[in-house]
Amino acid sequence: MRKGKVLYKGEEAALLTQHNDGTFTFRYTDAWIADQSKPAISLTLPKTKQEYESPYLFPFFYHMLPEGSNKHVVCRSMRIDEQDDFGILLTTARYDTHRRCHSHQNPGGKMSIPLITHCPGTLVAGHNTYSRTCLVRVFQGRKVNHILPVDSPTSGEEADILFLENRKHISISGVQEKFSVILEKNKLRLSTEGERGAYILKPKPATGKNRDQMPANEHLTMQLARQVYGIETAENALIFFKDGLPAYITRRFDVTPEGQKLAMHDFATLAGKTPYTHGTDYKYTGNYMELFDLMKIHLPSYKPKPLNFSNYCYSITSSPMEMHISKISPCSKHH
Numbered sequence: 001m002r003k004g005k006v007l008y009k010g011e012e013a014a015l016l017t018q019h020n021d022g023t024f025t026f027r028y029t030d031a032w033i034a035d036q037s038k039p040a041i042s043l044t045l046p047k048t049k050q051e052y053e054s055p056y057l058f059p060f061f062y063h064m065l066p067e068g069s070n071k072h073v074v075c076r077s078m079r080i081d082e083q084d085d086f087g088i089l090l091t092t093a094r095y096d097t098h099r100r101c102h103s104h105q106n107p108g109g110k111m112s113i114p115l116i117t118h119c120p121g122t123l124v125a126g127h128n129t130y131s132r133t134c135l136v137r138v139f140q141g142r143k144v145n146h147i148l149p150v151d152s153p154t155s156g157e158e159a160d161i162l163f164l165e166n167r168k169h170i171s172i173s174g175v176q177e178k179f180s181v182i183l184e185k186n187k188l189r190l191s192t193e194g195e196r197g198a199y200i201l202k203p204k205p206a207t208g209k210n211r212d213q214m215p216a217n218e219h220l221t222m223q224l225a226r227q228v229y230g231i232e233t234a235e236n237a238l239i240f241f242k243d244g245l246p247a248y249i250t251r252r253f254d255v256t257p258e259g260q261k262l263a264m265h266d267f268a269t270l271a272g273k274t275p276y277t278h279g280t281d282y283k284y285t286g287n288y289m290e291l292f293d294l295m296k297i298h299l300p301s302y303k304p305k306p307l308n309f310s311n312y313c314y315s316i317t318s319s320p321m322e323m324h325i326s327k328i329s330p331c332s333k334h335h
Helices: 030-034 068-078 085-092 132-139 157-168 211-227 289-298 309-318
Strands: 002-008 011-018 024-028 051-054 096-098 170-172 179-184 187-190 199-203 236-240 246-251
Touching (some): 002 085, 011 030, 068 085, 132 236, 132 246, 157 179, 157 187, 211 236, 211 246
Parallel strands (some): 096 170
Antiparallel strands (some): 002 011, 179 187, 179 199, 199 246, 236 246
């Protein structure tokens, strides 16, 4: 039997238990259930009852787990079985979570920093670093340099250790390699154990066609979404490591400027879908109309806005395999 305390703003709210037969129990503490001012930990675990049981890890917690290379690195470095979901959760979700091995080398050695003629955030011409508009949107108006004070994760043993430590103490969903970053005064740095990062940094992936262009491609896609189609996006920019390699950086929309965590549930969680319930392709089952039914159940006060069909078409054509239910999440406006 293994147990983990579930904390809400540092206060114990519930206990999550894995029994010897592999089943799970989630139980709110007596004090939490009795205090009507205390919120439910998840929309899928309402305070209408004190205890819940499941034959597998509850979807709310399952969707906090790292995936892909992030999961592989955590399991290898912490010596955790990759099938041990609860063990991974206990290790990575101690301080920070977010809803959704460096095997490649830089064959050309160090790169030079590219000549900047357009803002690396808004892409407006006539800037050799971030424009004022970008600094306000992405970095809270602080004068942040477009060059990070560290080399890329592929540059050597020292950088590998630094980035590996960063990945050990955070749980960020999604397959692509990601790191947690903090803005401290006017400088960005990797978060350390016990800290909550306000930014996610995505370097070029280890595999894939034209992977050197992937950070710029993701950034351009997001800028087109915002500037051309008027789609509300997470604030983002292109940034460069000290050795010249590019990365994509985005400000977390589930963390306030004061560092408070906002409640957020992806629709896979609200639908109760995991590989244990709907198979390995669970993210791609169902249709978008089902999302409105889930909102009626879990978000009764929410009034859906009319869907802009051109926005929908852009999202589908620009990232056809990414518009699955794990990538769509309602997020609260208050912490």
